[in-house]
Every structure is written in C-alpha cells, then in structure tokens.
Amino acid sequence: xxxxxxxxxxxxxxxxxNQVLALDNVSLTVEQGxxxxxxxxxGSGKSTFLAIAGALLHATKGEVIINGKSLNxxxxxxxxxxxxxxxxxxxxxSNLVPYLNVLxxxxxxxxxxxxxVKEDKEFAKELLQSLGLxxxxxxxxxxxxxGERQRVAIARAFINNPSIILADEPTASLxxxxxxxxxxxxxxxxKTRNKAAIMxxxxxxxxxxxDKVYKMEDGKLKRDDSFSF
Amino acid sequence: xxLAIRELKHGKxxxxxxxxxxxxxxxxxxxxxGLGNGLSTLSAATFKNMNAHYVTFxxxxxxxxxRSLLSESLVKELENQTNVTAASAMGATMGTVFKSASAxxxxxxxxxxxxxxxxxxxxxxxEGKPLQADKPLEVIVNDTLKKxxxxxxxxxxxxxxxxxxxxxGFVTNETYNHLPAIFTxxxxxxxxxxxxxxxxxxxxxxxxxxxxxxxxxxxEKLNKHFKNTETVTxxxxxxxMPGYKEENGTIMMMLAFLLAISAxxxxxxxxxxxxxxxxxxGILKAIGASNRFxxxxxxxxxxxxxxxxxxxxxxxxxxxALILPDEMPFSLDTxxxxxxxxxxxxxxxxxxxxxxxxxxxxxxLQAIGRME
Numbered sequence: 001x002x003x004x005x006x007x008x009x010x011x012x013x014x015x016x017x018n019q020v021l022a023l024d025n026v027s028l029t030v031e032q033g034x035x036x037x038x039x040x041x042x043g044s045g046k047s048t049f050l051a052i053a054g055a056l057l058h059a060t061k062g063e064v065i066i067n068g069k070s071l072n073x074x075x076x077x078x079x080x081x082x083x084x085x086x087x088x089x090x091x092x093x094s095n096l097v098p099y100l101n102v103l104x105x106x107x108x109x110x111x112x113x114x115x116x117v118k119e120d121k122e123f124a125k126e127l128l129q130s131l132g133l134x135x136x137x138x139x140x141x142x143x144x145x146x147g148e149r150q151r152v153a154i155a156r157a158f159i160n161n162p163s164i165i166l167a168d169e170p171t172a173s174l175x176x177x178x179x180x181x182x183x184x185x186x187x188x189x190x191k192t193r194n195k196a197a198i199m200x201x202x203x204x205x206x207x208x209x210x211d212k213v214y215k216m217e218d219g220k221l222k223r224d225d226s227f228s229f
Numbered sequence: 230x231x232l233a234i235r236e237l238k239h240g241k242x243x244x245x246x247x248x249x250x251x252x253x254x255x256x257x258x259x260x261x262x263g264l265g266n267g268l269s270t271l272s273a274a275t276f277k278n279m280n281a282h283y284v285t286f287x288x289x290x291x292x293x294x295x296r297s298l299l300s301e302s303l304v305k306e307l308e309n310q311t312n313v314t315a316a317s318a319m320g321a322t323m324g325t326v327f328k329s330a331s332a333x334x335x336x337x338x339x340x341x342x343x344x345x346x347x348x349x350x351x352x353x354x355x356e357g358k359p360l361q362a363d364k365p366l367e368v369i370v371n372d373t374l375k376k377x378x379x380x381x382x383x384x385x386x387x388x389x390x391x392x393x394x395x396x397x398g399f400v401t402n403e404t405y406n407h408l409p410a411i412f413t414x415x416x417x418x419x420x421x422x423x424x425x426x427x428x429x430x431x432x433x434x435x436x437x438x439x440x441x442x443x444x445x446x447x448x449e450k451l452n453k454h455f456k457n458t459e460t461v462t463x464x465x466x467x468x469x470m471p472g473y474k475e476e477n478g479t480i481m482m483m484l485a486f487l488l489a490i491s492a493x494x495x496x497x498x499x500x501x502x503x504x505x506x507x508x509x510x511g512i513l514k515a516i517g518a519s520n521r522f523x524x525x526x527x528x529x530x531x532x533x534x535x536x537x538x539x540x541x542x543x544x545x546x547x548x549x550a551l552i553l554p555d556e557m558p559f560s561l562d563t564x565x566x567x568x569x570x571x572x573x574x575x576x577x578x579x580x581x582x583x584x585x586x587x588x589x590x591x592x593x594l595q596a597i598g599r600m601e
Contacts, residue, residue: 168597
C-alpha cells in the first residue's frame with residue numbers, strides 16, 4: 001500500500017526577477033516497509049523535496065498524497081496535526097530540546113497531541129530500549145554523544161507511530177561508525193514497524209541499507225539503478 | 230506546563246534573575262500601596278469612618294471644611310428634606326495641645342473636631358466614656374496620643390486659647406488632615422475656633438459642614454432649595470480634604486509606572502528568550518507542535534514565575550511592615566494587596582503575549598534549516 005505519493009510535483013521559487021525551479025515534475029511512490037534514499041549534490045532540490053514531503057511547504061504544481069489524503073486540501077492547522085500524527089522527522093543535528101531528558105524528549109511529542117497515558121510511557125521506554133538507550137533515559141542531551149543524540153531523535157520520530165519517517169542528512173554530524181549504526185537503526189525500525197522511510201543524504205556509504213535509491217539533479221528525480229542490492 | 234516547568238528548572242540562574250526583578254517590583258508596588266493607604270487614612274480616616282452619605286458645605290467652598298461656614302440652624306431644615314434620614318454638624322480646626330501642669334511639656338498637633346454628642350458622628354470609645362452634652366469640658370481623643378504619654382483624666386491646654394479640657398475617653402483610627410483627632414462639643418469647638426470677635430462673620434452658631442444620612446438624597450435638589458450651600462457625596466468630601474488628592478495622585482502615578490515597567494521587563498525578557506529559541510520552536514513545530522501548545526508553554530512559564538515572585542514580594546512586604554517605624558503612615562489593606570497582586574499577574578501575562586505572537590510567526594521550515 002502506498003503511504004506517500006508525489007504526483008507531478010513542481011516547486012517554483014521567485015528569486016528577485018528570476019524564477020528557480022527547485023522541483024521539476026517529480027513523481028514518486030513509497031510503500032509500506034520501504035526505505036528509500038534520495039541523493040544529489042547540494043542545490044539539487046533535495047531539501048525542497050523533503051520539506052514538501054514533510055508538509056512544511058506547499059507544492060506549486062501537482063499534489064502530494066499521504067495515506068490517501070491530498071495535502072493541497074489541508075489547512076495549516078491540519079498540516080501541523082498531520083506532521084504530528086503521520087510524519088516522523090529525523091533532522092541532521094538531532095535538534096533535541098536542551099532541557100528535557102531522553103525520556104521526556106519522546107513524551108513531549110505525546111503531550112502535543114493531548115494527554116499522556118501510561119501506555120505512551122511504556123511505548124517510549126520500549127522504543128528507547130530497542131535503540132540501545134535504556135541506560136540513558138534520565139540524561140540530558142548535553143550528556144549524550146552525537147550518535148546517542150541521533151538515536152534519541154530516531155526514537156522521537158517513531159513515538160507517535162507515524163506512517164512516514166523523513167530523515168534529513170541524519171549522518172551529517174556523525175563519524176562513520178556512528179553513521180552506520182544510526183542508518184542501520186532507521187532501516188531496522190522501518191522494517192519491523194512497517195513504516196515508509198525517505199532519507200535525504202549525500203553519504204553514499206549509507207545507501208546499502210536502502211531499498212531504492214533516487215537521484216536528484218536540477219529538480220528532477222530519477223531512479224538510480226547503479227545501486228542495487 | 231510540561232515544557233514550562235522543566236525549562237524553569239533547567240535555567241535556574243537566568244529565571245531566578247528575572248524572578249528577582251519581579252520580586253523587587255512587586256515588593257515596591259505593595260509598599261507603595263501600603264503607604265498610599267496609610268497616607269489616605271491619616272488624611273481622612275474620620276471622614277472615611279463616619280456613617281454619612283452626603284456632606285453639605287457652603288457654596289463655593291469646593292468640598293473643603295476649612296473654606297466652608299454654615300449655620301447650625303440648617304441641620305433642622307435639612308433633616309426635614311425628603312430622603313434625609315439624619316443630619317449632624319461638624320466643625321474642624323487645627324491646634325496644638327499639651328498636658329497642663331506636667332514636668333515635661335510635650336506639645337502635640339491635633340485636629341479639634343466639634344460634634345454633637347451622641348450623634349452618628351461620634352465614634353465609639355475603646356476606653357473611657359463618650360462625650361456628654363452637659364459636660365463641655367470633656368473630650369475624647371485618638372489613641373495615638375496614648376503613645377505620647379496622654380491618659381484618661383489628663384487635662385489638656387490648647388495653645389492660643391484659655392480653654393482647658395479633660396480626656397475622658399480614647400477612640401481609635403480617627404485622624405483628620407494627617408493629625409490625631411480630638412472630639413469635643415460644637416460649643417466648645419466654637420469657643421476655640423472663633424475666640425477672636427467677628428471671626429464667625431456674624432453667622433449664628435457657625436459650623437463647617439453638615440453630614441447627611443440617606444442613600445437616596447438628591448444633592449441637586451438640596452442645592453436649589455438651600456441657597457448658599459453645596460451638597461456633595463462623602464467620596465467627594467474625602468477628595469476635598471487638604472492634600473488628599475495630591476498624595477493619592479502621586480502614589481497612583483508611581484504605581485502605574487511600576488506596573489508599566491514590570492510589563493516591559495517581563496515582556497522584553499521573554500521576548501528575547503523566544504528569539505533565542507526560535508530555532509528550537511521551529512523544530513518543535515516541524516515535529517507537529519501547534520502554536521497553542523508552544524504559546525501555552527510561554528504563558529504558563531510567565532504565570533509561574535510571576536506568581537512565585539509576587540508571593541515572595543507579598544511576604545517581603547509584610548516583613549517590611551513589621552520593621553517600619555510606627556510613625557510611618559503605612560497600613561496594608563489585604564483587599565488592596567490582592568488587587569495589586571492580580572493586576573501585576575495580569576499585566577505580566579499580557580506582556581508575554583508578544584512572545585506568543587512571535588511564536589506564531591516562526592516558520593517550521595527553519596527546522597530543515599538549509600533552504601536554498
């Protein structure tokens with residue numbers, strides 16, 4: 001079942017008198033349990049692609065469908081709800097809240113959607129356990145290593161049981177050992193929890209964990225079959 | 230509350246600094262309100278205490294006892310008017326008294342108030358016995374004179390007059406024009422006030438004002454009916470006390486400034502914090518936090534911090550009240566303290582709304598952070 005679908009999506013930026021075509025007629029479908037990677041040089045439109053997939057930016061043309069719902073029809077408030085419920089973000093610098101401990105980083109997301117129940121706490125603990133953070137639950141971000149922080153960010157992305165995981169250069173600030181570990185974990189959680197995951201990266205070492213690789217160049221998205229596993 | 234409390238705990242130093250400023254401001258607000266309350270009591274307690282609704286003055290006196298002179302015969306006529314349930318005259322003069330035949334002569338400034346014994350203008354004594362119409366040499370005095378060494382049975386001499394009177398009772402919280410009040414009969418008061426021949430301007434049985442009871446009195450009608458009089462509400466008469474408006478105005482102005490300052494200090498502090506954290510807020514928004522969720526975090530933070538600071542300020546104020554010298558006109562009114570505490574709280578919460586407004590403008594796209 002397709003979780004997220006891009007249908008002929010284009011994005012046009014107005015820069016002074018010039019128009020920049022950041023996305024050019026992009027079509028893509030990601031299925032449940034599928035982990036895809038989007039690679040490409042900087043300025044190719046990767047970030048725009050991710051922002052549109054993450055309901056942070058509207059497409060100029062075409063439509064994005066998440067779980068059968070077209071984003072074009074949603075109001076800003078509904079988009080925030082959609083991001084909360086259906087999308088898990090993993091950002092490049094983990095971007096944790098500095099004054100919350102590891103467990104609270106997950107619980108605050110739960111609180112955004114209302115009351116915190118006992119099951120939420122248990123699920124958060126289970127998630128942290130499966131990511132190898134059982135001993136770190138009371139720690140603040142500043143007491144964690146870069147790899148650990150990124151693992152907390154992964155747990156945070158999964159806490160609301162979203163259908164899509166979007167990872168934006170999740171390995172950018174990690175050494176290669178930690179980088180491998182983090183992407184492995186994203187792949188593992190995506191498979192076991194049956195999510196659809198999109199990772200934007202330019203780290204080609206990480207592509208072995210992905211099911212499909214797409215290449216972005218000048219706003220055009222193409223399947224890259226040179227990476228086949 | 231979740232984010233608010235955790236951030237407060239995490240940033241103890243920075244939040245306790247802003248808390249301290251709020252404490253100081255709150256402290257000052259409460260001290261000023263106590264001072265204002267004390268001053269206005271000192272200035273007009275006798276007027277505030279009296280069980281009257283309206284006061285009749287001479288026309289043109291602009292609600293001031295010292296400028297007004299009426300004849301006591303008006304009391305009877307006023308009492309016959311519709312809606313007037315009772316009327317009673319009062320006279321006031323400032324004087325200096327001292328204990329006669331005392332080794333250490335202590336002079337005290339007082340307000341000598343002439344009233345009709347047994348009327349509604351006579352305050353009840355807390356010690357001794359009340360005034361009696363047939364004993365014009367007896368007076369009842371405010372208990373602040375006790376601290377100056379006066380007691381029941383003492384004979385008082387009045388400076389600039391041959392009159393001598395005896396203290397027979399004490400009343401409490403009766404001050405007039407910043408001075409402790411001495412109550413005497415109208416006749417006695419007249420003999421002190423109009424000792425010089427002709428100073429009564431030929432008015433028969435002169436008094437300064439006539440207090441009226443009756444909630445439905447129509448002052449317009451009375452003004453028309455009695456030429457050469459003006460009837461005002463008790464509140465207006467209090468405003469007419471010498472210096473009352475000016476003192477209150479000054480204190481109110483300072484309080485208003487303080488409230489404005491606290492609004493700005495708290496508002497700006499949280500606004501700067503919000504600017505600093507705009508990236509963090511952007512990320513939380515990208516994850517799905519609504520404006521409402523983040524706004525609530527800020528408002529509840531301001532609410533918590535302000536409430537704690539205000540409570541500390543109140544405690545400090547009551548502590549200060551204990552060590553202030555007795556002569557300071559300082560009296561805390563619980564009602565006023567509550568009003569100013571709520572006012573401070575409301576002002577600080579309103580000021581946090583500029584931060585909330587800022588939050589609604591933060592673009593979650595910032596989280597992606599590298600839009601080309």
